[in-house]
Amino acid sequence: MKIGVLALQGAVREHIKAIEAVGAKAIAVKHKEELNSLDGLVLPGGESTTMRKLIDRYDMMPALRLFATSGKPMFGTCAGLILLANKLNDYDDPHIGVMNVEVKRNSFGRQVDSFEALLYLKGIGADFPAVFIRAPHIVNVGEGVDVLGEYDGRIVLARDGQFLGCSFHPELTEDTRIMEYFVHMVKESKRSILA
Ligand code: GLN
Numbered sequence: 001m002k003i004g005v006l007a008l009q010g011a012v013r014e015h016i017k018a019i020e021a022v023g024a025k026a027i028a029v030k031h032k033e034e035l036n037s038l039d040g041l042v043l044p045g046g047e048s049t050t051m052r053k054l055i056d057r058y059d060m061m062p063a064l065r066l067f068a069t070s071g072k073p074m075f076g077t078c079a080g081l082i083l084l085a086n087k088l089n090d091y092d093d094p095h096i097g098v099m100n101v102e103v104k105r106n107s108f109g110r111q112v113d114s115f116e117a118l119l120y121l122k123g124i125g126a127d128f129p130a131v132f133i134r135a136p137h138i139v140n141v142g143e144g145v146d147v148l149g150e151y152d153g154r155i156v157l158a159r160d161g162q163f164l165g166c167s168f169h170p171e172l173t174e175d176t177r178i179m180e181y182f183v184h185m186v187k188e189s190k191r192s193i194l195a
Contacts, residue, residue, distance in 0.1 A: 001186055004029040004038040006064075008054035010046020010079060014171035018179040024186070032063035040073040040186035043080030043096075045133065045169050048105070051079055052095050061096070068098040071193065073162045073185045081165035082136050089139060099163040100142030107137045107154070108167075121149040121157055124177050130156065130168035137167050162189060 005015045007028035019026035019042070029035060043051075055061050068074060076084040082103055083095040089104035108115075114133040120126045130151065138155035141147060149157030149166070156167035157178075164185065170178040 001025065001039050001183070001190065002027055002037060003040045003042060003183070003186060004034065005042045005044060006051070006080075008058070008060075009051050010044040011077075011169060011171055012044055014169075015042050015044050015077075015179075018171045018176055019183070021176050022180045022183050024183050030058075032058065032060045035063050035067050038067075038072070039190050040075070040182065041067060042182070043074065043076040043083050044171070045078030045080060048079040048082040048095065051083060055083075055095070064096050065098065068096065068162075071162055071189060073164065073182065073189050074098070075164045075182045075185075077166050077169055077171065078133065078135055081138075081167060084163055084165050085138075086142075087140075099160045099165055100145050101138045101155075101158055101160065101165060102140040103136050103165075104139050105136045106134050108132050108135045117151055119149050119151055119156070121178070122146070123148060124181050128170075128177060129173045129175055130166075130170070131172045132156075132168045135167040138165070159185075 001024045003019050004027045016026040084099040085103040086097045087102035118127045119130045145160040
């Protein structure tokens with residue numbers, strides 16, 4: 001099983017480590033052609049506007065949207081969640097725009113307000129150490145979207161079929177339970193694509 005991490009900007013190395021820690025093969029994706037051989041894709045945290053500029057500069061948007069249409073799982077963390085959302089609170093147009101959620105950016109304060117909280121996450125478990133860094137949150141979810149985690153009354157982890165999105169940075173802790181959950185999604189999807 002091969003899982004890519006979009007490697008244009010942001011917390012790439014940490015995700016590669018987390019993927020390998022749960023026994024899958026990780027690939028840093030810098031070119032659109034590299035998407036073809038993958039079973040799943042992680043969009044890391046960082047700065048969504050910078051990532052969007054780089055996606056456009058390297059002409060990766062059509063290939064990313066095609067990847068989504070193929071039904072393969074995608075996991076967006078923080079800025080990655082912003083890239084996946086089909087509605088953004090402060091922009092007219094979404095970026096990749098495939099996950100049925102509305103996202104608001106920087107909704108927990110500025111950089112100095114970064115913090116960690118222990119969360120209960122549905123299907124994953126209790127006491128997950130969630131690191132929030134200028135984090136977005138999910139304001140609204142569309143039909144069929146499963147809310148998996150909340151903090152302070154705000155949705156911070158959700159699943160829309162093949163798409164998993166979270167506000168915080170699971171890759172910055174040693175706790176690999178969310179990555180295990182994603183790898184399981186990839187396994188299931190691979191099985192159904194082969195079936
Ligand atoms: N605030 C950033 C953005 O809007 C996201 C922060 C992060 O990924 N840690 O893209």
